[in-house]
Amino acid sequence: MNLLKSTLLLSTFIFAQAALGQIEDKKGLVAKNAELIKVQDGFIFTEGPATNRFGDVFFTDQPNNRIHKWNAITNEVTVFKEDAGRSNGLFFMLDGKLVAAADEENQLWLIDKDGSEEVLVSAFRGKKLNGPNDIWLVPKGGMYFTDPLYARPYWEGTRGKESEQDGEHVYYLSADKSQLFRVTEDLIKPNGIIGTPDGKTLYIADPGAKKTFKYEIRDDGYLINKELFCEMGSDGMTIDDRGNVYLTGDGVTVFNKSGDQIAHITVPAKWTSNVAFGALDRKTLFVTAMDAVYTLQMKSRGVW
Numbered sequence: 001m002n003l004l005k006s007t008l009l010l011s012t013f014i015f016a017q018a019a020l021g022q023i024e025d026k027k028g029l030v031a032k033n034a035e036l037i038k039v040q041d042g043f044i045f046t047e048g049p050a051t052n053r054f055g056d057v058f059f060t061d062q063p064n065n066r067i068h069k070w071n072a073i074t075n076e077v078t079v080f081k082e083d084a085g086r087s088n089g090l091f092f093m094l095d096g097k098l099v100a101a102a103d104e105e106n107q108l109w110l111i112d113k114d115g116s117e118e119v120l121v122s123a124f125r126g127k128k129l130n131g132p133n134d135i136w137l138v139p140k141g142g143m144y145f146t147d148p149l150y151a152r153p154y155w156e157g158t159r160g161k162e163s164e165q166d167g168e169h170v171y172y173l174s175a176d177k178s179q180l181f182r183v184t185e186d187l188i189k190p191n192g193i194i195g196t197p198d199g200k201t202l203y204i205a206d207p208g209a210k211k212t213f214k215y216e217i218r219d220d221g222y223l224i225n226k227e228l229f230c231e232m233g234s235d236g237m238t239i240d241d242r243g244n245v246y247l248t249g250d251g252v253t254v255f256n257k258s259g260d261q262i263a264h265i266t267v268p269a270k271w272t273s274n275v276a277f278g279a280l281d282r283k284t285l286f287v288t289a290m291d292a293v294y295t296l297q298m299k300s301r302g303v304w
Helices: 002-020
Strands: 023-026 037-040 046-051 059-060 066-072 076-080 087-092 099-103 107-111 117-121 135-136 143-148 169-173 180-184 193-195 201-206 211-217 225-229 237-239 245-249 252-253 262-264 272-279 284-289 293-295
Touching: 002 066, 037 099, 046 099, 046 237, 046 272, 046 293, 059 087, 059 272, 066 099, 066 211, 076 211, 076 272, 087 143, 087 252, 099 117, 143 193, 237 272, 245 272
Parallel strands: 046 087
Antiparallel strands: 023 262, 037 293, 046 059, 059 066, 066 076, 087 099, 099 107, 107 117, 135 143, 143 169, 169 180, 193 201, 201 211, 211 225, 237 245, 245 252, 252 262, 272 284, 284 293
16 A cells, blocks of 8 residues: 555656646746636738737737737637738837738728728838738837748738749838848848847847847837847747847747747647737736737846
């Protein structure tokens, strides 16, 4: 009997260790006893979480052509916008309007609170973009967006097979919307993008090269002093108030300012597309992964 009890205790201990191993956290980023919670499933491919000033998170289900809203207080998910231009990445402006990477027609949209849209960017030098993907707004104004080429089943003709641009680049749109220019031309497939709240540093993931790079932001919007940040690409990205950078793909992997891995959050999905901090205190990590969205309570806090 004692042997049986010992075996059961050992089995329980091993199981508990395996469960805890789903969240590897070297620096105390995750709240004590927190677990990854599935908020809702039934989507096709979730992406692009963006948080408004009330802590609600808006995210996309690109194949279904919808933008959804997660209410941070009620934990309910509702449809914010149908016919969403096949939006992918999203980001909120200070005035509450939503910038969307609407790649149905390779555009960048500005969506009002009532869901009405206007086109911010429709082309570069008279030619269609590949398909705007992720966006980051500079606190003092202006925005960066990545433009990789991912063939979509809803594109017709040669779109997705032949780019009208000469590669896959990152662009900057000035605060007054009068200037649009490239800020990188040497990346393979830029995707995830996030900057620091002081507007001085920009991180760009290049999953084509399986790397993420770090840049200094000049006052005019151009990028200088490119550095390798880590040997990992990413689909979507976010940053916390400690300066840690969260990358996605195989779950969520967290790196400190020096590019050292300090945490990994396993997500029960083949692919984790993106991540953002939600709720009014910005301590809820909101994760988009394939057909579902998840939350995880954190000690670290997200930044605007």
